[in-house]
Amino acid sequence: xxxxxxxxxxxxxxxxxxxxxxxxxxxxxxxxxxxxxxxxxxxxxxxxxxxxxxxxxxxxxxxxxxxxxxxxxxxxxxxxxxxxxxxxxxxxxxxxxxxxxxxxxxxxxxxxxx
Amino acid sequence: xxxxxxxxxxxxxxxxxxxxxxxxxxxxxxxxxxxxxxxxxxxxxxxxxxxxxxxxxxxxxxxxxxxxxxxxxxxxxxxxxxxxxxxxxxxxxxxxxxxxxxxxxxxxxxxxxx
Numbered sequence: 001x002x003x004x005x006x007x008x009x010x011x012x013x014x015x016x017x018x019x020x021x022x023x024x025x026x027x028x029x030x031x032x033x034x035x036x037x038x039x040x041x042x043x044x045x046x047x048x049x050x051x052x053x054x055x056x057x058x059x060x061x062x063x064x065x066x067x068x069x070x071x072x073x074x075x076x077x078x079x080x081x082x083x084x085x086x087x088x089x090x091x092x093x094x095x096x097x098x099x100x101x102x103x104x105x106x107x108x109x110x111x112x113x114x
Numbered sequence: 115x116x117x118x119x120x121x122x123x124x125x126x127x128x129x130x131x132x133x134x135x136x137x138x139x140x141x142x143x144x145x146x147x148x149x150x151x152x153x154x155x156x157x158x159x160x161x162x163x164x165x166x167x168x169x170x171x172x173x174x175x176x177x178x179x180x181x182x183x184x185x186x187x188x189x190x191x192x193x194x195x196x197x198x199x200x201x202x203x204x205x206x207x208x209x210x211x212x213x214x215x216x217x218x219x220x221x222x223x224x225x226x227x228x
Contacts (some may be wrong), residue, residue, distance in 0.1 A: 001173070034215040043118070043204050043219025044157065087156050089215050101172040102147070102215065104156040 002027045002092045004105040011111050018075045020108045022088030025069060028100065031091035033064055033071045038085045038107070047073070047086075075110075083112045116141060118207050118220035126226045127195050135190040135223045139207030145169075146188040147217060148180060149204040157204055163188055164210055192225075200227045 005023040012018045024033070032051050036044035048055060050062040050071070061074040075082060088105040119138045127133050139146050145164045149157035159172035163182035177193045186207075192199055202224050206217035 032214050032216075036219075041221075043206070043222055046216050046218065049214065049216055091215065100170045102159040102162075102170070104149075104158070107156045 001101065002090050002103040004088055004090060004103055006086075006088060006105040006108045008106070009109040009111065011113065012078050013113050014079055015077050018078050018082075018110060018112075019072050020075075020086050020110070021070055021072045022105050023070045024088065024090045024103075024105075026093060027068065027103075028091035028093050029068075033062070033068070034089040035060070035062065035071075035073045036087045036089060036104075037082075038087065044087060078110075078112045080112050080114060083110060085109050118205055118218050120203075120205050120220040120223050122223060123221070124224045124226075126228060128228055129195055129197060131195050132191065132193045133195060133225060135192075135203050135205075135225070137188045137190070137205030137207075137220060139186050139188070139205075140218045143207035143209055143218070144186050145208045145210050146182055146186065147206045147208070148188070148190045149206065150174075150199075151202045151204055151222070153201075160190070195227045197227050200225060 003025045032049040034049040035047045038044040048060045048062045055062045063072040085107045087107045092101045121136045147162040148160040151157040160174050162170040166182045179191045182188045202222040204222045206219045208217045
C-alpha cells in the first residue's frame with residue numbers, strides 16, 4: 001500500500017501563502033495526485049489534482065517533483081475561511097489480485113488567524 | 115443539480131447487528147466509492163463500484179460489502195457490527211476517469227455502534 005506523511009497542523013495569518021507538503025512512497029505510477037479540503041461535519045471537497053510539475057486553478061497550485069514522491073499544495077493569500085483539514089489522496093500500486101486501493105493522507109489541520 | 119446524497123444521516127446500532135447505508139451519486143456520475151472516517155482520522159478507502167461491479171477494494175474485511183444499482187446509486191452493508199465500526203461513512207461519486215481521483219463527497223452517515 002502507498003504510505004503518506006503530512007504535517008499534523010500548521011498555523012498562518014490572513015493574507016499569507018501556505019504550503020502543505022505530502023510525502024508519498026510507493027504510489028501508482030500513472031495516477032493523479034489529488035488534494036481535498038474538509039470542514040467539520042462535512043465530506044471532503046476537491047481542490048486540485050496533478051500528475052507532474054505544476055498545476056494551478058482558481059484556488060490553489062500544486063507542485064509535484066519529477067520523482068513524484070511528494071506533492072506540495074500552495075494556497076495563496078489565505079483567509080479565515082481556509083481554516084480546515086487538508087488531505088492528499090494517492091492511488092496504490094496494483095496488488096497481486098489486480099485490485100487497487102486509494103490512500104488518503106492523515107491530514108493537515110490549517111488554522112488561519114486574523 | 116443535486117450533489118451526492120446519503121441516508122440516513124445518523125444511525126445507532128448494537129454490536130452484532132447489520133446495517134445498510136445508501137448513496138445517490140451526483141447527476142451524471144457513474145462511479146461510487148465508499149470511505150470510513152474515524153474521529154480525527156483521514157478517510158479510509160473501503161471500495162469502489164463501477165458498472166455495478168466492485169472495481170477496487172481497500173483493506174477491509176468481507177463483513178463490508180456493497181452494491182451498485184443500474185441508476186448508479188449504491189449501498190454499503192456491514193454485517194456483525196463491532197464497536198470499532200463506529201465512524202463517519204462517506205460516499206463519493208465521480209466520472210470514470212481512469213487515473214483521475216476528482217470525487218464529489220456526500221455529507222456522510224454517522225454510525226454509532228453500542
